[in-house]
Amino acid sequence: MEEEKLTAREEKVSPLKLNSVQYVVALLLVVLLAGLWRLQVVSADNYRVLAEQNRVRKVPIMAPRGKIFDREGRLLVDNYASISCYLLREPARDWDADLPMIAQGLHMTVDQIQYVLRRYQFAPKYQPIPLKQDLSPDEVAFIEAHRNELPELETLDEQRRLYPNGGFAAHLIGYVGEISENDLNKEKYAFYQAGDVVGKSGVEATYDAVLRGTDGSRDVVVDSRGREVGQLGQQDPVPGKDLRLSIDLDVQMAAEKALEGKTGAIVAMDPHTGEILAMVSRPTYDPNQFAVRLTKEYWNKILNDPDHPMMNKTIQAQLAPGSTFKIIMSYAGLEEGVAQDMHVNCAGGGTFFGHFFACDKHHGGVDIYHAIPWSCDTFYYTLAERLQIDTIAKYATAVGISQKTGIDLPDEATGTMPSTAWKLKNFHDKWYAGEVISVGIGQGAVQASPIQLARALSGLASGGALKRPHVILDGQISQQYQQAILDTYAGSGEKQVSLKTENWQIITDAMAETLNSGTAAASHLEGVDFAGKTGTAQVMSHAALARSGGGHKTVPNAWFVGMTPRRNPDIVVAVLWENGDWGANAAKLGAQVVNTFVEKQRKKAGNLMKVAEAPKPATPLENAAKKEEPVTN
Template sequence: METTPQSAGGIDREEKLAPGKLHAAQYVVVAILGILLVGLWRLQVLGAENYKSLAEANRIRKVPVLAPRGKIFDREGRIIVDNYPSTSCYILREQIRDADVELPMIAAGLHIPIEQIQAVLKRYQGNAKYQPIPIKLDITPDEQAFVEAHRNELPELETQDEQRRLYPRDGFAAHLIGYVGEVSEQMLANDDRYALYSPGDVVGRSGVEATYDAVLRGTDGSRDIIVNSHGKEVGHLGQELAVPGQDLKLTIDLDLQKVAERALDGKTGAIVAMDPHTGEILAMVSRPTFDPNQFSVRLTHSYWTSILNNPDHPLLNKAIQAQLAPGSTFKIIMSVAGLQEGAAQDMRVNCQGGASFYGHFYGCDAHHGGVDIHNAIPLSCDTYYYTLANRLGIDTIARYANSVGLGVRTGIDLPDEVVGTVPSTQWKLKTQHAKWFAGETISVGIGQGAVTATPIQLARALSGIASGGVLRRPHVVMPGQIDPRTTQSILENFPGSGDKTIQLSPENWQTITDGMAAVTATGTAAAAHLEGIDFAGKTGTAQVIGHDALARTNKGHNTLPNAWFVGMTPRRNPDIVVAVLWEHGNWGNNSAKLASQIIDAFVTKQRKKDNNLRIAETPKPAPQPAAPGAEPQPADVPARLTPTSYSH
């Protein structure tokens, strides 16, 4: 009888899988296949464009092409700021294979500390890894050769040709022009003006470069290059051309600027020359100065330390930021107030070296004897203006000072203009929570005490008075170059008193301007007299410490008074005004001598130009044919014409 395995062994050894487990295993397999299919679909269909772009990014690199900034010219088209070709070195973090080995090589080849490279990498660590990071700007030919020779060992290095700023030497017009620099993370975080910029972008940081940055900087372009797996460039795909920035023509006259620079050389202070008819700034100097070329690449620590440690603050544009007591230049504003209020016409004082007010004696520099409004200006008699200030009161003085632009910004198109101070009862109550005392008004009458002003404010105020009460808004860029919308935006960013007119009767105008002309003829600035030129102005000697304290000191340089002068030609409706601040220059007539150099240069140039124009406009007689054998006769040359607009 045949037996089966079951019967033979007595046991059924066939293992059967439970139906539930079989179904579960099938579901798992189906789910895994489904997930794989969905993943493949996402990769190949949904993510196709994205991964294609990533693959292209690994093969194609977009290299920025920086737009050259617009050049800057003077009013006659002579170049002041240019660009020069430069090569900079960048690093690609994604290409760094062994930082411990490669960074020391880079530091040695580029002659920079390795700590500087590490600091730069840390600064840009939040940026995309494929973005080139600048590690050294304006590299030398030797450093460029190092990069080219180590392409294989250091694929993370690449060079880029750029245009960089070339400023005049020796800090010429540095405060007016300004400088460019990289956008820092702090600027991005704290200043809305840089919201659309990225770290490392080069922007204007001061002066004209900052105010007109959007005009000067242009639009950057880019180049698409093909790279291999090692990051080495193997071809080009195309490029987007950079759009250069717009050139700008300034109101500055280089000839006058040079004279002003020489006049203030070795001194501390500022000079402003302006056309009162238009508000155009013809020259602007501030001393000490700085070298903007140091800022246009990467500022060295040693140079920055020297700037910061200089007690005379080289970065301060003293023409618009030095807030100092104006001294006796303020007496012109006092004269306007006294005459317009009817307080000065018949006022006469007997100056015996000073006068007493409210129990205190206020000194004068001399015993002037009998003084009225006609000789008070050329003599600069303190006693007269003490008395006038006491008659007018502080609030009347403040009202007239504000009317000619003191205590408010002029609105000049340069960054960080300061306001100055015009004291009043309300001002003291608001700032010091105290009452104004009548005795405090006496010192204000001679431009001392709490009153402060800037050179640009005084230039505009006194030239406006000499122009019959017409004050123009100062500006440093010639009009008509920029579209109206940009111009309006700039005006809104630099609020000030703008163009305005004050009330000044013809009789009072004549009295004041004649008095200012007498200052340079027989008065306190007689040493600066210019023969044959209608040169008017007002000196100012502003103490930095009181007479008693000065007598107790060793009379060191820093204790000497600040020397002011504001001068113009001609005396009425002037064509130029020059304000000079010479810090610790001792006497106002010292500053008057500096101003006279600029006035003389201006008049000489205008006369030459006027002569050339008149000669060119003179019709020449038609040449007559010479008789046979006769000698040719020279053409008639008009005699040299002498303009009279600047003469007495």
């Protein structure tokens, strides 16, 4: 019986099955050994690096931006120490449960934090997410007190921009802000990443690569919970390069004061070099609001302001230049040989092409020598009729009207100079001869910016030499970068236009008479060779004005372009006072700026004179010789 059971058991486990099981076990052992060999031998270096990365964290050290000074080295833009909070995504963990605590400690809402997380969801995992900038002391204390519960929070010391108060020179200097998603798609920002702070406007934008610097980092040792327990090394950041602007702080302050409480722009330039000495646009904004995360309330406030505080009116306002355009009309008429012998009887206006065009006064007999200081519309109606639109356009575009000047600031406007070709291209219609009458006094379709008028009229006062405006002093950046600026901000640049000496003298002498007995006589500066031209430009037609019912916004714009001295000037000032009424009002603002410049130059000259007149100190040899001289009675 037992033998039968044993025989049955042997029949159940056949040698073939036993061998198969042995082969399977052996194969599994081979696979396991191969896996161990791959992990511990082949991939040992790779896993060693990964383990090291889990142990070592790279903490960025932000480079401070370069400071900005005026032409004399006086500080305009500085940096201040700030602490920001970042969210670390290595090691990965679920933060949802921590969000309420984080939001409460950082004085944020959970929705705000989730918005930030969504914005950076596609960023590399090694890149920390900026949660909040410029932390308060209690927010820093919250992070330090909760290191164990919230190891994903990290604080970083940063340098943030500190701009002058009150929006001083805001449009010239610009502001910085966190790079946007749209910017990241541009070639200019190919080497930037989300969270970087970049220049957004003004000098900050144009010279961002110079001011930016290079960030550093430090390698810290962390434990399994992400807490810092040591430091391995540090790569120091390279600070950005400081820049000296061409503006003169004293002249800038005078321009800021002159335009305070008004809407418009003032720009002052050195016609010899093209250096901008002052640039003011009103209303302004506070760039310090952009240095940290911009609040929705402040952005909506400036965005909905009808006077457009974000617009740099010195280079972006495109408005009818009014009677300041009469200088260009005079230039065209004289160079064409038409204006020299032209005499007009002004009886309060004139009839042209069947329509009566008014002048503000009955000037009587007018020639070119009186037309500029008296600003007689009738004279320039007649001159425009004789020259016709394409001749006027030729000379206006020659001095830069309807062209960018090439100033090294973003978003310069081009303006408009009408012509037969211009109207055909833009309106698919022919030019009618009667349209030229309004153009003759700087109205109609003519549009210019203050910087264009400043450059054009200073060029004519300099014998036809037009310089390219720029806002930093020469010699501070490499030739390669300088060429990149020229290529980026292309414009009419430097040029010499034809201007006969006798015509140059007629124009500049007549502009000087404007400040003596003409339309800007109230702004005369005693003892100063001050020349210029006023302009009053309507903001709407007489029919539209009648329908509007009046109001401040219907008052004409006031213009003034002035310079000293009258020929080859050292400074030119262009003033736009929106709804400022008569150009004589704008002339008073320009006179304040010019007077500040002149007084400063006189003071410098007086100090140099005192130095030159001071007795030269005796040398040691001369003193010794005096001691050896015999005493005589």
